[in-house]
Amino acid sequence: MDQLMVGFMTIMEPMNFLSVFVGVLGGMIIGAMPGLTAPMGVALLIPFTYGMQPVPAITMLVSLYCGATFGGSIAAILVHAPGTPAAAATTFDGYPLAQKGQAGKALGMACISSALGGLFSVVVLILLAPVLAEIAIKFGPPEYFALAVFGLSMISSLGSRSVVKNLLGGTIGVFIACVGMDSISGFSRYDFGLTHLMDGISFIPVMIGLFAATEVFRQAEIGIRKIVVDRKISGLLPTWKEIKSVKTTLLRSSLIGTFIGILPAEGGTVASFIGYNEAKRFSKTPEKFGTGCLEGIAGPECANNAATGGAMIPTMALGIPGSGTTAVILGALLVHGMRPGPLLFLQHTNVVYAVFIGMFLANLMFLGLGLGGAKIFSQILRVPNYVLSPIILVLCVVGTYALHNNMADVWIMLVCGLIGYKMKAYGFAAAPIVLGLVLGELIEISLRRSLIVFDNNPFVFFTRPWSLAFIILTVVGLCMPLITSWIENRGQNNKEK
Amino acid sequence: MKKSLFRVLVAVMAMGFLWQSTAFAADDEYPSKQINWYIHSSAGGGTDIFSRTVALRLRRELKANIVISTMSGGSGARMLNNLMEQPADGYTWNSFTNSNLATMARGNTTASREDVIGIARGCYDPQALVISTKDGGTYKNIEEVLAKAKESPGKVKIGVAHMASIDHVAAYEFGKAAGVEFEFVPFDGGGEIIVAVLGNVIDMGVLNPSEFMGQYEAGNLKPAIMLVADRLKDFPDTPTAKELGYDVEMATWRGVVIKAGTPPEIVEKIRAAFAKSMEHKIYRNYLEDNSMGPESIMVGADWDAFLDAKWPIWKQVMADLGYVKK
Known part of the structure; x- marks a missing residue:
């Protein structure tokens, strides 16, 4: 408790408070720009922190991480361009709600869920970091395989109503993930001799293409056909009753996000997809998902911000990054003379707790900035399409290029945009492709790695407890719709008799 | 009103011209324009942090604008191919690591060992x-x-x-x-x-x-x-490969190379700037924080000789493991 008080006092010093503010604001801007991601933002900021004290320096980076994770939802909701990969799932319900003229409500919901998820995970981080870090060690290759299978099973329910089309999309996604270096053998696949393809097709250009560019093309079509869209924009925030209606979703997503965040190599993207899918599975009105329901925004947004605190757990307590951004933060800790690991909490107690309190404050700060800004941000939709769409497309191009300074990524993004546009016309959704791409690499490498480690024994997935648990969850999840419909049918048959 | 606007425009243009001409005046002295420094890995990784840390002082030593950017693709293949396409004038630098040497040894790039000159090595992190x-x-x-x-x-x-x-x-x-x-x-x-x-x-x-x-x-x-010759001061109890009779020395190293054929006086100027920048407290602290010793620093001909020594080994191992492009 004393350490927390000291931490609190430290953060309240003007310089430290300011660095939280700068971090959050910068993070929100970086997050809202498609292509500019949190790891990049943190990496760019590190050289500026060389001259700073450890507390403001690390706090600023962590605040940027929190701010960017929330910021991603702003563009996802307003213009269907996920600002960060973790916001991809937010487009499913956030964008339809904004199109209905309730952008303020969508943004408000995203902001409140993000903040609550983030605060939850920071509390877990403060109280249980060393204990929970052990989970990360329990997760070997078989567990990652089982988790990836569980994640991939969501394909059947995410996206369009047709299961076959979703499965086809998922397979395409997994196939795209096969392009590039095969990590197990060290040879490159499907590169057609092109240097650009040797590292594979990165996820972000595909995602920006399928979500943002596709939507720009669709809007252009609507513009050509001169369909008049209702442009009444309401900046109204969600009511207290609406917030209360999603409280179980918030709790569930907080837990999911924190847990996924703890696992090294898995970050907010997987967390938000699972958060969305579980919100849908347990919802009383699953048929409303995809049309702009609040649970569909709360589920993923809460989970991806809960993953920020979760990802900090192994980073600080084990010295093993829990996500792409925390890998960069780990480097920054070293720069400031702190070696993350089991002894960090003993050696640098004051700095550690000050950073945790700073992270807590960062979540509160973007709650304020986000709610206050929701009204202003929603006015973007007042801009006529013929002005807005080209701007979005330019931002997509610039953002994708900035990713690796590689024109090939821009072409991939544009081609994916065209493919996505055509696909939508035939009733395919982007979500299964993106999910297949996110999990494809993990599923392949964790399967092959497990088999190498356990001497080609396929039963290892069923004998290790965590792995078995995820396999069972997958089977139950896949069979659930069949069982419920069978029970319903039997009930009706009985009645008829 | 119109007249004053005209005057302002003339003044701005004149100032621009003066600035231009001073820039031209310095043309014969290297460096007179922006230096582009490419790394093959992403922002925030080890190579990125190494490059950015050295660059902090280098900008002052060389009095030049140094822009570090990522050119990913094929474990450095794209970055090295790009270097081969640039003139040998000292304005294009590449960070150079084990992975890049492996890429060369596998024949995945147009560049080979003799196509690059070593400037300096900054990291030597033993395996x-x-x-x-x-x-x-x-x-x-x-x-x-x-x-x-x-x-x-x-x-x-x-x-x-x-x-x-x-x-x-x-x-x-x-x-x-x-x-x-x-x-x-x-x-x-x-x-x-x-x-x-x-x-x-x-x-x-x-x-x-x-x-x-x-x-x-x-x-x-x-x-x-x-896998080093002498025991490290952080690990006094850990035996080295040499002690146990294995002739294996392996470390993750990072340095900088430029295109072969660059005029020697420019090469020497860059090497000298690197030597001074890596002397500085900022760089020494960086090495210490990352558990690396001052022996990491190797400038000029020594680093070229180091690369010459490593080159046949890597070519042999890549061939042994079946990774060389036929």
């Missing part, structure tokens, strides 16, 4: 074979691991970060010297290897001190052997 000491651990020392490997060939699993990488080559070379066969398990990075060693999923991992220092201090991991 260690690390075992778990958590709850007693499975092995006490490297001899026990080797005994197990001799007993059941191919059953001892070693975690490496990617195949055809420095980790893979280090473990392969050590196995060859010790006369045993290891099974290599590729991971995506040091963090994942640490998790796998701690979780007893693999027997041993190839890691750099900076990666496992935290876990070592906490008593969960220890290096069984260091």
Whole structure:
């Protein structure tokens, strides 16, 4: 408790408070720009922190991480361009709600869920970091395989109503993930001799293409056909009753996000997809998902911000990054003379707790900035399409290029945009492709790695407890719709008799 | 009103012209324009942080604008191909690591060893074979691991970060010297290897001190052997490969190269600037924070000779492992 008080006092010093503010604001801007991601933002900021004290320096980076994770939802909701990969799932319900003229409500919901998820995970981080870090060690290759299978099973329910089309999309996604270096053998696949393809097709250009560019093309079509869209924009925030209606979703997503965040190599993207899918599975009105329901925004947004605190757990307590951004933060800790690991909490107690309190404050700060800004941000939709769409497309191009300074990524993004546009016309959704791409690499490498480690024994997935648990969850999840419909049918048959 | 606007415009143009002409006046003296420094890996990684740390002082030493950017693709293939297309004028630099030398050795780029000149090396992070000491651990020392490997060939699993990488080559070379066969398990990075060693999923991992220092201090991991000649001051109890009679020296190194054929006076000027920048407190602190010694720094001809020595080894190993493009 004393350490927390000291931490609190430290953060309240003007310089430290300011660095939280700068971090959050910068993070929100970086997050809202498609292509500019949190790891990049943190990496760019590190050289500026060389001259700073450890507390403001690390706090600023962590605040940027929190701010960017929330910021991603702003563009996802307003213009269907996920600002960060973790916001991809937010487009499913956030964008339809904004199109209905309730952008303020969508943004408000995203902001409140993000903040609550983030605060939850920071509390877990403060109280249980060393204990929970052990989970990360329990997760070997078989567990990652089982988790990836569980994640991939969501394909059947995410996206369009047709299961076959979703499965086809998922397979395409997994196939795209096969392009590039095969990590197990060290040879490159499907590169057609092109240097650009040797590292594979990165996820972000595909995602920006399928979500943002596709939507720009669709809007252009609507513009050509001169369909008049209702442009009444309401900046109204969600009511207290609406917030209360999603409280179980918030709790569930907080837990999911924190847990996924703890696992090294898995970050907010997987967390938000699972958060969305579980919100849908347990919802009383699953048929409303995809049309702009609040649970569909709360589920993923809460989970991806809960993953920020979760990802900090192994980073600080084990010295093993829990996500792409925390890998960069780990480097920054070293720069400031702190070696993350089991002894960090003993050696640098004051700095550690000050950073945790700073992270807590960062979540509160973007709650304020986000709610206050929701009204202003929603006015973007007042801009006529013929002005807005080209701007979005330019931002997509610039953002994708900035990713690796590689024109090939821009072409991939544009081609994916065209493919996505055509696909939508035939009733395919982007979500299964993106999910297949996110999990494809993990599923392949964790399967092959497990088999190498356990001497080609396929039963290892069923004998290790965590792995078995995820396999069972997958089977139950896949069979659930069949069982419920069978029970319903039997009930009706009985009645008829 | 119109007249004053005209005057302002003329003044601005004149100032612009003056600035231009001063820029032209300095043209014969290197550097007179922006230097583009490319790295092959992403922002925030080890190579990025190394480059940005040196650049902090280099900008002052050379009085030049140095822009560091990522040019990813094919483990440095794209970056090296680009270097070959630029003029040999000292305005294009490449960070150069083991991975890039491997890319050259595999024949995946148009550049070869003789096409680049070494400027300086800034990092030399020795490879260690690390075992778990958590709850007693499975092995006490490297001899026990080797005994197990001799007993059941191919059953001892070693975690490496990617195949055809420095980790893979280090473990392969050590196995060859010790006369045993290891099974290599590729991971995506040091963090994942640490998790796998701690979780007893693999027997041993190839890691750099900076990666496992935290876990070592906490008593969960220890290096069984260091692939260096002399014992490191941070690990006085860890035997080195040389001590145990294995002629293997492997480390993750990072440095900078430019295109061969650059005028010698420019090469020397850049080398001198690197030497001074790496003397500075900022750079020394960086090395210390990452558990690297001052011997990491190697400037000019020494670093060129180092690359010359490594080149045939890497070509041989890549061919042995079947990675050379036919």
